[in-house]
Amino acid sequence: MKRWMGLVIAALMIAGSRSSDAAVRITDDRGGLIGKYIYKYERLRASGQSVIIDGFCASACTIVLATLPSTRICVTSRAELAFHAAWDIGRRGRAVTNAGATRMMYHMYPAPVRRWIAGRGGLTPRTIFLRGNRLQGMYRSCPT
Template identity: 65%
Template sequence: MQRERNTGFEFVLGQQACLDKTLVTTDASRASPPDTKIRIRLGRGTMKFLTGLLAAVLLIAGMGASHAVVRIADDRGGRIGTYVDKYQDLRQSGETVIIDGLCASACTIVLGAIPHDRICVTSHATLGFHAAWDFGANGRAVTNPEATQMLYAMYPSQVRRWIGQRGGLTPRMLFLRGKQLEAMYKPCYLDAQASTAKPSRRSLPQAEQLESARGQLLH
C-alpha cells in the first residue's frame, strides 16, 4: 500500500543560542587616576549590558535548545494506518504539537497518540470528527462501526464526552473549536517548545486494534 504524502505538517526547528565566553575586562592598576575613573564608568555600563544579555541567553536556553515543534495547519485526514505510523514516530520524538488550523478526520488521532501536555491550540485551531468509513462492494462509502469505535475509544475523555453529547461519531462532521476547544487544551505561545520530558516508551493507545483498520478511510 502506497503511503500518502504528509502535507499538513510543518517542522520548525529552534536554533541554539551561543554566548561568547571571552569578555573584555578592565585593568585599572595600569592606568592613571583620571583614566581609571573613565574605565570604571565604562565597565559599569558594560556590566549592565552583559547582565541583560546573559539573562536573555539563559531565558532562551531554558526554553530548550534545538527542540522542534510540529505545526498542524490544514490536515483533512486520510488512511488510518498512515496516521498511526506518523503519530507513533511523533510520540517517540518528544516534539510538541501546535494545532493552528484544521485537523480533521484521521488527523484527530493525534489527540490519543500524543500526551495531552504536549499539545497546544491557537485561536485558529479546529478539530473535525466523523465516523470511519470504507468502500462497500458496490463502490459506495459504508460506515465501519468497528473502526469508528476504536477511534472514539482512543480520544481523551473530555473529547469523548463532547462528541457523545452531540450524538457520537456519524457520517456528519462535528467541529470542535473556539472556547470549547481552548477549555480542553492549553493555548500555544510564540515560544512554544518541545517538552523536556523524555517520550514515553508505551505503544500508541489501541495501536494493535487500529492495525486491523489500516485500510479504512477517513475523508
C-alpha cells in the first residue's frame, strides 16, 4: 500500500511539473469581460505557465500583459494586440465608456505599454494596435 501511494504521489508531482512547463498559446482572442480575464490570468500566473502570443489578442485579452511577468510572455511575428477604452452596455444597448475601468486597465499595464498607449492618445473608444517591431521591442521573441 505504501509503495502504491508513493507511486501516485510521484506521478502527480511529475504531472504537476509538466503542466507548469507548458505554455498557453493565444492565437485569436477578441476579449470579453474584464473580471473573467483577470481571474483567468491570475490562475495562469499561479500555475507557473508561460504565454505565447501568436496572433490576435484584443481588449480584455491584453490583461495578460498586466498579470504575468514579462519573462513569462513571448511574442511571435504574428502577434497583434488591440487596445481600447473599457465599456459597459448603456441605455438602449449602446456601448458607453467606463472611465473607471479604463483607468484601472491602463494603470495595470507595464510602463512600456502605458507609454506606447499614451503616445497614441490613450485608451479611447478607438482601437489601437501594437504589433511588429514595436511589440517585439517590448517582449522577447518566442523560441522557434
